[in-house]
Amino acid sequence: MEFLRVTYRLDGLDGNPAEIEARAEAIAFEQTVEVPRAVAMREPFIAREIVGRVESIERAPDGSHRATIAYPVATTAFDPAQLLGVLFGNSSLHADVQCADFDPPASLCEALAGPRAGIAGLRELTGVRDRALTCTAVKPMGRSPEQLADLLRAFARAGIDVIKDDQGLADHEFCRFEPRVEACLAAAEQVADETGRRALYVPNLIGTPERVFAQLRFAEKRGARAVMVSPMLLGLPTFWELCHRHASVPVLAHPSHAGALRYAPELLFGKLLRLYGADAVIFVGYAGRFGIPRPTCAAIAANLRGAWHGLAPSLPVPGGGIDLADVPEVVRFYGRDAMLLVGGSLQLEPGMLLERSRAFAEAVRDASA
Amino acid sequence: MEFLRVTYRLDGLDGNPAEIEARAEAIAFEQTVEVPRAVAMREPFIAREIVGRVESIERAPDGSHRATIAYPVATTAFDPAQLLGVLFGNSSLHADVQCADFDPPASLCEALAGPRAGIAGLRELTGVRDRALTCTAVKPMGRSPEQLADLLRAFARAGIDVIKDDQGLADHEFCRFEPRVEACLAAAEQVADETGRRALYVPNLIGTPERVFAQLRFAEKRGARAVMVSPMLLGLPTFWELCHRHASVPVLAHPSHAGALRYAPELLFGKLLRLYGADAVIFVGYAGRFGIPRPTCAAIAANLRGAWHGLAPSLPVPGGGIDLADVPEVVRFYGRDAMLLVGGSLQLEPGMLLERSRAFAEAVRDASA
Numbered sequence: 001m002e003f004l005r006v007t008y009r010l011d012g013l014d015g016n017p018a019e020i021e022a023r024a025e026a027i028a029f030e031q032t033v034e035v036p037r038a039v040a041m042r043e044p045f046i047a048r049e050i051v052g053r054v055e056s057i058e059r060a061p062d063g064s065h066r067a068t069i070a071y072p073v074a075t076t077a078f079d080p081a082q083l084l085g086v087l088f089g090n091s092s093l094h095a096d097v098q099c100a101d102f103d104p105p106a107s108l109c110e111a112l113a114g115p116r117a118g119i120a121g122l123r124e125l126t127g128v129r130d131r132a133l134t135c136t137a138v139k140p141m142g143r144s145p146e147q148l149a150d151l152l153r154a155f156a157r158a159g160i161d162v163i164k165d166d167q168g169l170a171d172h173e174f175c176r177f178e179p180r181v182e183a184c185l186a187a188a189e190q191v192a193d194e195t196g197r198r199a200l201y202v203p204n205l206i207g208t209p210e211r212v213f214a215q216l217r218f219a220e221k222r223g224a225r226a227v228m229v230s231p232m233l234l235g236l237p238t239f240w241e242l243c244h245r246h247a248s249v250p251v252l253a254h255p256s257h258a259g260a261l262r263y264a265p266e267l268l269f270g271k272l273l274r275l276y277g278a279d280a281v282i283f284v285g286y287a288g289r290f291g292i293p294r295p296t297c298a299a300i301a302a303n304l305r306g307a308w309h310g311l312a313p314s315l316p317v318p319g320g321g322i323d324l325a326d327v328p329e330v331v332r333f334y335g336r337d338a339m340l341l342v343g344g345s346l347q348l349e350p351g352m353l354l355e356r357s358r359a360f361a362e363a364v365r366d367a368s369a
Numbered sequence: 370m371e372f373l374r375v376t377y378r379l380d381g382l383d384g385n386p387a388e389i390e391a392r393a394e395a396i397a398f399e400q401t402v403e404v405p406r407a408v409a410m411r412e413p414f415i416a417r418e419i420v421g422r423v424e425s426i427e428r429a430p431d432g433s434h435r436a437t438i439a440y441p442v443a444t445t446a447f448d449p450a451q452l453l454g455v456l457f458g459n460s461s462l463h464a465d466v467q468c469a470d471f472d473p474p475a476s477l478c479e480a481l482a483g484p485r486a487g488i489a490g491l492r493e494l495t496g497v498r499d500r501a502l503t504c505t506a507v508k509p510m511g512r513s514p515e516q517l518a519d520l521l522r523a524f525a526r527a528g529i530d531v532i533k534d535d536q537g538l539a540d541h542e543f544c545r546f547e548p549r550v551e552a553c554l555a556a557a558e559q560v561a562d563e564t565g566r567r568a569l570y571v572p573n574l575i576g577t578p579e580r581v582f583a584q585l586r587f588a589e590k591r592g593a594r595a596v597m598v599s600p601m602l603l604g605l606p607t608f609w610e611l612c613h614r615h616a617s618v619p620v621l622a623h624p625s626h627a628g629a630l631r632y633a634p635e636l637l638f639g640k641l642l643r644l645y646g647a648d649a650v651i652f653v654g655y656a657g658r659f660g661i662p663r664p665t666c667a668a669i670a671a672n673l674r675g676a677w678h679g680l681a682p683s684l685p686v687p688g689g690g691i692d693l694a695d696v697p698e699v700v701r702f703y704g705r706d707a708m709l710l711v712g713g714s715l716q717l718e719p720g721m722l723l724e725r726s727r728a729f730a731e732a733v734r735d736a737s738a
Contacts, residue, residue: 033508033713035712036713043511043512046510050510050511075541081539081581082576088626140402141403168451171448172443174418210614233458235604238577238607257457257458290462343403344404348408
């Protein structure tokens, strides 16, 4: 029998071994049978094939405990939604439990399938093979399609590799999705004709599934070569379906609404999004306005890129307010298989957009050399 | 111009008014334009029609601050996914911010439309007009369709009004969705023929959108008169589309994966799920194994049932391990417009299922009298 192993961080326990064991076992039941122990254990098939079993409990240096529970993988039905329920469904409702890590068996990785393009596919698309990539966003919300296309032209002329929509660009009255995508794709083509280098424009898809799938079809038809969504806004099952049943182009994952989840960031950004199919994962890093610790960022990048039951690696995309001055250090930190996202700060000085964008592109090129 | 007002709880500020003001304003920008202030304020349309504005800041008795921000409602594009991004997209990534409350204008309530059946529709369906309703679940995961149908027969004979699938029942190899739904619907019909009272069987739908919508069509075709999903597993935008584009029967919302969200529970369970279309909302309450404070439970119920821009009220469904002995007190606490969910404990004593189920149904009837 194959097992899905999940590690939970338990807070607020005073170190009494019997109490800790009981707490961990309560999670093992809550996440599978959700009936009193006596009810589940009366039936041999359920006791053997369904109930989670506590495999280990460790005390962490900060006084919390880490309990690892092995769930028979069949409980997940190999379904993208049911998997989340087994990982952290009801137990998420306990304020003292964090989902800290998980280790899916090969069969589950095969079922969810992970990134289709991944790092290799994005390098192929952008033609950038030997250095970290650069990324920025057309924004803010409130600009017209033409104004956003103007911005895109400047970024592309400056040599930025990937230019995405801000995740706040929806199908607004003042800036409709279809004309925006058309204007930005045309602008990227125009600069490619001028310079011989085609920036990758990545439209943001947002809405209910029907709407998102229609936006995807439109974008692909008009020539978009990648798209972005916010998986934790749409829901991870919808994200999986987008990646594996609808998209033929690579998919970038944006972290909007993700911090609302009580998952460890290295699990959510490093493992879950990769397993579900993100080709590149944007996360807020240590440099910028979110203050994520460096070891967490290193773990996210390692999880996205490491060997994992044959899944393609995902491209780590640190963002969240990187200052231009910090770019060289950030490139050294993440290495070449990463894409730096610098957004609003490129627009900071009026009239200096092209210069600041060029400085960003060059800083990454130099630091990767 | 209409505004969506959102209240955030800010922790860890020492009371310096300038610092608090700056923190609140940073959220107003993060949630809309996400560029430096100078960039946004250069353009009159963006400054006037897009950027959120801080309306008030209050210090709470516990030392935290509550900042209310008014967002021009057009920023939401009246879209179920974009709304979440404006409410709590990037700001959810700041560990010191909780989304505490929101106040949508009438136009947004009209666009999202809320419950279709609500309390009135569920009373109509069950025929229970003058007392609190009773609910239980067929489970655990690992039983066959026939075993679950046997359980359902016992619950229905005991007079329980609503019998739902456990939220962990997916399309498992050992218990497929279609035969399970058929067996349970047939069991409910059989007991209705015997007793003249038809229990409402509510199948659980789970999976990616394609799968969930197919399950819904199957269930409705075979005669299911209500369904259940876990909106925070599927994603709220998918939930909205299910309620308003696919379902013709009422939809119960299960809280699985919901505690993972850093929203105030009275906002998430009391307002968001109602706005998105839940006809009944299951939440874990003060009685049971989750230890939610009573005032929070009262606020959830009040939010689900109160007048709100013409939205139909949703039925509050407290669950999470209510002990049979506590049932009368719980009924007094929530009043008649509620449904009590008692699950695994009905199966606790072998051979006593019918008796315990009957005791539950009778306790609610007596307490509501």
